[in-house]
Amino acid sequence: MSAxxxxxxxxxxxxxxxxxxxxxxxxxxxxxxxxxxxxRRLTKGGLALGCLHEVAGGGNGAVDxxxxxxxxxxxxxxxxxxxxxxxxxxxxxxxxLEQAGLPATRVIxxxxxxxxxxxxxxxxxxxxxxxxxxxxxxxxxxxTASRRLHLAAKGSGTTGIALRRxxxxxxxxxxxxxxxxxxxxxxxxxxSAPLPVQGVGRARWMVELLRARAGESFDIELEACDGTGHxxxxxxxxxxxxxxxxxLAFG
Amino acid sequence: MARVISVFLPMWPVDRLRRQExxxxxxxxVLAGRLGNRRVLTAVDTGAAGLGLVVGMPVSKAQALVQxxxxxxxxxxxxxxxxxxxxxxxxxxxxxxxxxDPPDGIVIDSTGADHLHGGEDALLEALTGRxxxxxVTARAAVADTWGAAHALAxxxxxxxxxxxxxxxxxxxxxxxLRDMGFATIGDLMAAPRAPLTRRFGPELIRRIDQMFGDAxxxxxxxxxxxxxxxxxxxxxxxxxxxxxARYIGKLVVALCAELDKRGLGVRRLDLICHRVDxxxxxxxxxxxxxxxxxxxxxxxLCDRIPTIAPGFGIEIMTLTATITEPLAARQTSTxxxxxxxxxxxxxxxxxxxxxxxxxxxxPVASDVPERSVRRIPALSEPTTEGWPDHWPRPTRLFARxxxxxxxxxxxxxxxxxxxxxxxxxxxARADGPERIFGxxxxxxxxxxxxxxxxxxxxxxxxxxxIFRAGxxxxxxxxxxxxxxxxxxx
Numbered sequence: 001m002s003a004x005x006x007x008x009x010x011x012x013x014x015x016x017x018x019x020x021x022x023x024x025x026x027x028x029x030x031x032x033x034x035x036x037x038x039x040r041r042l043t044k045g046g047l048a049l050g051c052l053h054e055v056a057g058g059g060n061g062a063v064d065x066x067x068x069x070x071x072x073x074x075x076x077x078x079x080x081x082x083x084x085x086x087x088x089x090x091x092x093x094x095x096x097l098e099q100a101g102l103p104a105t106r107v108i109x110x111x112x113x114x115x116x117x118x119x120x121x122x123x124x125x126x127x128x129x130x131x132x133x134x135x136x137x138x139x140x141x142x143x144t145a146s147r148r149l150h151l152a153a154k155g156s157g158t159t160g161i162a163l164r165r166x167x168x169x170x171x172x173x174x175x176x177x178x179x180x181x182x183x184x185x186x187x188x189x190x191x192s193a194p195l196p197v198q199g200v201g202r203a204r205w206m207v208e209l210l211r212a213r214a215g216e217s218f219d220i221e222l223e224a225c226d227g228t229g230h231x232x233x234x235x236x237x238x239x240x241x242x243x244x245x246x247x248l249a250f251g
Numbered sequence: 252m253a254r255v256i257s258v259f260l261p262m263w264p265v266d267r268l269r270r271q272e273x274x275x276x277x278x279x280x281v282l283a284g285r286l287g288n289r290r291v292l293t294a295v296d297t298g299a300a301g302l303g304l305v306v307g308m309p310v311s312k313a314q315a316l317v318q319x320x321x322x323x324x325x326x327x328x329x330x331x332x333x334x335x336x337x338x339x340x341x342x343x344x345x346x347x348x349x350x351x352d353p354p355d356g357i358v359i360d361s362t363g364a365d366h367l368h369g370g371e372d373a374l375l376e377a378l379t380g381r382x383x384x385x386x387v388t389a390r391a392a393v394a395d396t397w398g399a400a401h402a403l404a405x406x407x408x409x410x411x412x413x414x415x416x417x418x419x420x421x422x423x424x425x426x427x428l429r430d431m432g433f434a435t436i437g438d439l440m441a442a443p444r445a446p447l448t449r450r451f452g453p454e455l456i457r458r459i460d461q462m463f464g465d466a467x468x469x470x471x472x473x474x475x476x477x478x479x480x481x482x483x484x485x486x487x488x489x490x491x492x493x494x495x496a497r498y499i500g501k502l503v504v505a506l507c508a509e510l511d512k513r514g515l516g517v518r519r520l521d522l523i524c525h526r527v528d529x530x531x532x533x534x535x536x537x538x539x540x541x542x543x544x545x546x547x548x549x550x551x552l553c554d555r556i557p558t559i560a561p562g563f564g565i566e567i568m569t570l571t572a573t574i575t576e577p578l579a580a581r582q583t584s585t586x587x588x589x590x591x592x593x594x595x596x597x598x599x600x601x602x603x604x605x606x607x608x609x610x611x612x613x614p615v616a617s618d619v620p621e622r623s624v625r626r627i628p629a630l631s632e633p634t635t636e637g638w639p640d641h642w643p644r645p646t647r648l649f650a651r652x653x654x655x656x657x658x659x660x661x662x663x664x665x666x667x668x669x670x671x672x673x674x675x676x677x678x679a680r681a682d683g684p685e686r687i688f689g690x691x692x693x694x695x696x697x698x699x700x701x702x703x704x705x706x707x708x709x710x711x712x713x714x715x716x717i718f719r720a721g722x723x724x725x726x727x728x729x730x731x732x733x734x735x736x737x738x739x740x
Contacts, residue, residue, distance in 0.1 A: 066647045070740025071740070092647065093648035094614075096643075096648070097646065098640075100646070104613065104624075104634075105611070105633040108593070108610075109611065111608040111609075112608065124599055124600060124603075125600075131591070189711070200681065203740060224740055227640075
């Protein structure tokens with residue numbers, strides 16, 4: 001039985017783990033999502049900056065990566081500075097990104113030939129240090145490659161987002177493999193917010209945090225990025241009487 | 252294997268004159284020079300050739316044949332000087348090793364230079380296209396040797412079927428070969444060599460060997476005066492990557508000192524390694540903005556060391572600033588925070604993936620989605636305007652719309668179900684139609700064309716951007732087939 005009190009043991013353990021992980025740099029800043037239900041379940045209340053994060057789409061989104069791209073664009077939009085976006089196939093539509101809060105003037109696109117070149121470009125961008133965020137569409141991400149990216153991000157304080165996107169649905173099982181990323185997200189499209197009239201409402205996502213270092217995984221239903229890159233909490237999920245009353249008033 | 256491009260400029264003297272004129276007239280133009288005692292035509296333009304004038308015709312005869320003929324004096328020295336300027340222009344844009352091939356050609360060593368232009372065919376097309384735009388008639392061919400490329404650019408077809416003129420021989424030798432009945436290069440190759448050499452001298456056999464790569468023919472690279480260049484010769488050939496990197500560093504420092512003296516920055520930098528076996532290895536890097544920072548230039552060059560094959564060793568290395576621009580000292584302030592300088596990153600990436608693969612997107616005033624974006628250089632001034640925000644736009648747009656099967660009420664109802672990539676989805680909700688008209692001013696076919704876009708959501712919540720070609724009533728407006736054009740997040 002240890003003579004130390006429990007919280008002291010925990011603090012020592014945390015210290016030792018931090019030493020193993022090489023976290024000698026300044027303490028990591030975080031970017032809150034601005035949704036209290038989401039932020040309070042994340043370590044330190046937001047997405048850690050200066051790290052590597054992984055985002056993938058669920059279902060067909062594993063192939064088209066549209067919701068995942070929108071989610072990444074929303075994060076990049078809320079960081080000040082230029083964004084580097086590396087792709088192998090150029091199918092991003094700039095007006096769509098602008099509606100997720102990321103205007104075309106802030107994005108530098110790199111169209112690299114293959115996955116290896118994309119990873120090399122991403123690492124170069126992360127090491128540079130003058131960018132707000134580096135996003136890359138990658139299919140395969142090995143432990144070694146992700147470790148390199150993570151260290152590069154840590155060294156410069158630039159946030160990296162590996163947008164996992166596969167050519168075929170079957171290859172998405174690769175997402176189960178471990179990587180050095182700080183968090184791993186899966187964003188799947190859900191039916192949009194119901195409207196009192198015909199039409200498609202604000203897009204909704206099932207946002208799942210599948211893996212987080214020193215944190216717990218969870219899933220939450222959210223409304224997609226607005227014009228400033230902020231996510232929203234659906235009114236019916238928030239479930240307040242006011243929301244219900246509002247809908248009744250419409251109906 | 253070396254690759255050589257030969258550019259043939261059949262009408263160079265007249266093209267040069269026409270380019271220098273402010274208001275080109277369409278009168279037939281010929282150039283006249285002296286051949287011994289006679290005045291003869293030395294060059295004719297297309298108009299004059301169409302009237303039956305040929306090179307070598309006496310001037311008096313040409314004047315008698317064509318009324319109102321424009322005759323200018325031939326000036327071979329000016330032609331050559333102008334050809335050198337053209338070669339320098341190609342040196343700056345296409346490849347590091349370029350030489351003039353007088354009187355009417357330019358030769359380019361394109362080994363390893365084509366990938367930045369998207370392959371050999373694209374390179375040739377871009378080269379002849381740009382020359383044609385500036386009013387120069389040009390034909391270009393690429394081959395493994397200078398001799399073969401020269402012959403292909405001028406005669407075309409199969410090397411063995413070409414006449415002896417294709418061998419770059421003095422006219423007397425060609426006439427002699429004709430007298431002996433040699434009509435093609437194939438005939439010459441079939442004949443025994445010793446009697447040919449005894450009769451015509453070693454030149455004939457040397458030219459044949461050069462054409463088929465059996466004899467070396469180095470290209471004496473054009474080095475215009477005033478080009479900033481540093482050079483280092485080694486007592487012992489070098490080959491190790493670390494050694495190459497060390498000497499690149501020394502060359503760059505010397506070059507930057509020279510640039511500093513003249514107040515210039517470099518936009519394009521060529522490293523040429525002369526190997527002991529007379530092969531050349533070249534590295535070319537481009538920069539988005541003028542630079543003379545030794546560290547950055549060294550790093551960009553050292554990134555490319557794996558592409559240098561040292562072979563048995565490198566004996567001379569030269570570093571040339573091919574394109575330079577004024578670079579003045581800049582005042583910096585520690586008080587106001589500056590925007591981070593991204594030019595270094597962009598150079599590094601551009602030299603890795605090609606400068607066309609790194610870009611920004613700028614809006615274009617067009618309703619047609621695929622035409623509403625264009626690529627601009629990554630370091631261009633930011634544009635202020637964006638896209639109109641009336642309608643939601645997808646995050647991913649397919650390069651070409653994918654056809655789908657649907658069941659929909661015409662004219663303006665969204666589909667009830669769609670089948671895309673073999674999967675049938677029931678449409679739960681839809682927005683639309685958003686009608687986009689063709690741009691009647693660009694193409695005749697778009698005068699009446701219409702697309703009706705819908706934003707649809709299926710049972711599972713996937714949101715797609717689909718459209719119907721046509722307005723649903725008039726068959727002239729489109730095929731009335733349905734397509735998926737993009738995916739919303």
